[in-house]
Amino acid sequence: MSIALLDPNDPGYKAAVRRLKKSKKSFDHAPSSSWTPFRAAEKLYMQKFPPPDLSAVLDLASGEEDRALEMQHSRWKGSPTAFPTRRLRHRNAHVVDNVPGLVLLPSFVDHSTQRDLVRWALSEQARAPNETNLDAHHVLPASGLWQTFLTDPSSVIAPKHPSDGAIHEREGPRQLVNNVAGGLDTFAELNAMPKLPPAPSPNAKAVAASSLLPRLRWANIGYSYHWGSKSYDFSKGNGVFPERIAELCRQAVASVDWQEVWKDVDLDGWGNEGPDWPSWATDYSPDAGIVNFYQLSDTLMGHVDRSEVSATSPLVSISLGSAAVFLIGSTTRDTPPLPILLRSGDVLIMSGPHCRRAYHGVPRILDKTIPPHLKQSPESDEDWAPYAAYLETTRINANVRQGMCKD
Numbered sequence: 001m002s003i004a005l006l007d008p009n010d011p012g013y014k015a016a017v018r019r020l021k022k023s024k025k026s027f028d029h030a031p032s033s034s035w036t037p038f039r040a041a042e043k044l045y046m047q048k049f050p051p052p053d054l055s056a057v058l059d060l061a062s063g064e065e066d067r068a069l070e071m072q073h074s075r076w077k078g079s080p081t082a083f084p085t086r087r088l089r090h091r092n093a094h095v096v097d098n099v100p101g102l103v104l105l106p107s108f109v110d111h112s113t114q115r116d117l118v119r120w121a122l123s124e125q126a127r128a129p130n131e132t133n134l135d136a137h138h139v140l141p142a143s144g145l146w147q148t149f150l151t152d153p154s155s156v157i158a159p160k161h162p163s164d165g166a167i168h169e170r171e172g173p174r175q176l177v178n179n180v181a182g183g184l185d186t187f188a189e190l191n192a193m194p195k196l197p198p199a200p201s202p203n204a205k206a207v208a209a210s211s212l213l214p215r216l217r218w219a220n221i222g223y224s225y226h227w228g229s230k231s232y233d234f235s236k237g238n239g240v241f242p243e244r245i246a247e248l249c250r251q252a253v254a255s256v257d258w259q260e261v262w263k264d265v266d267l268d269g270w271g272n273e274g275p276d277w278p279s280w281a282t283d284y285s286p287d288a289g290i291v292n293f294y295q296l297s298d299t300l301m302g303h304v305d306r307s308e309v310s311a312t313s314p315l316v317s318i319s320l321g322s323a324a325v326f327l328i329g330s331t332t333r334d335t336p337p338l339p340i341l342l343r344s345g346d347v348l349i350m351s352g353p354h355c356r357r358a359y360h361g362v363p364r365i366l367d368k369t370i371p372p373h374l375k376q377s378p379e380s381d382e383d384w385a386p387y388a389a390y391l392e393t394t395r396i397n398a399n400v401r402q403g404m405c406k407d
């Protein structure tokens, strides 16, 4: 979006309003009474024009002196005081009393680690043996799509043949929320569910690596997640969970004073043995996750992540590249969600029985929010240019969970 389209006094903005009014399409911006509060918030932040007002969006970075340069490069800003947060005593960690178990660690990942993680996500995770969304319809090269793109962006990637001899799932829309939540009591049932590979599309075409790259949406890490049944396929083993990301997530969890997070919170749902947070600092052990890749027009609709057997242990979410508006509500869509601006390097932890079962989603990726340390500059490594170009239109999110029980 150009600067003009963010400034109501700019002639470009006024011209866009006139075009909108003249347009034959019926634009209905009035909220529908059938929308849940969660849906209404999604619609608000998805709206391209007029651009949404982000003053109600929590943006902790906009209150931090050492992120001033980053903020100068960001076209979008929220407010550091959009809604009340409580800062923990010992570090730059913030909790929100309305969503117990949610912890924000702004700029937890330093600049050079952010660059390393971007390289790691593209070169090492979005490729075999990890599954990606593209594997359903295309035969990805063994060296991975990113490496192929770097070597020759016009290199042709073949479609998968629908009659490849394998038995597939029926084609059809995917549902975001499964009927059977993960847990010790449902483990056997979920394990027994057939987990067929998705059906290759008969319309998939041979396509250049450069055209396929923007269609990369996710890569699975650790335990294999079966999207069709919304459950883990434990029969495939736990893959090799990347130690480097596991270590970063362990550090994030261990850095939080959980006593301070939970001291005044009275919640049911911890399980028979009561709250397990006193041991997270030492025994949190991630083994499953998804690396999400979002282009500017992509969204992730409101959902609950409830496939993991452990319903309370921390989910660690690391944001890289373009910023996003993240919404988090409660265990129903009827609670108006809180909007949070997540920038590159921010870590968000969802933990405990309430927050781990709270609806959340990403209605908006924000353009022109790449911080200077991720841009190509005379100081950056000479091979950084393709990463910098990719990030201009992309947000990467590593969403790391403990899929199995600790025992």
Ligand SMILES: O=C(O)CCC(=O)C(=O)O
Residues within 6 Å of the ligand: 290, 292, 300, 305, 317, 326, 360, 361, 362, 397, 399
């Ligand atoms: O991209 C994000 O911040 C959230 C991703 C998410 O909720 C998920 O992968 O389940």
Ligand SMILES: [Fe+2]
Residues within 6 Å of the ligand: 303, 304, 305, 360
């Ligand atoms: Fe999620």
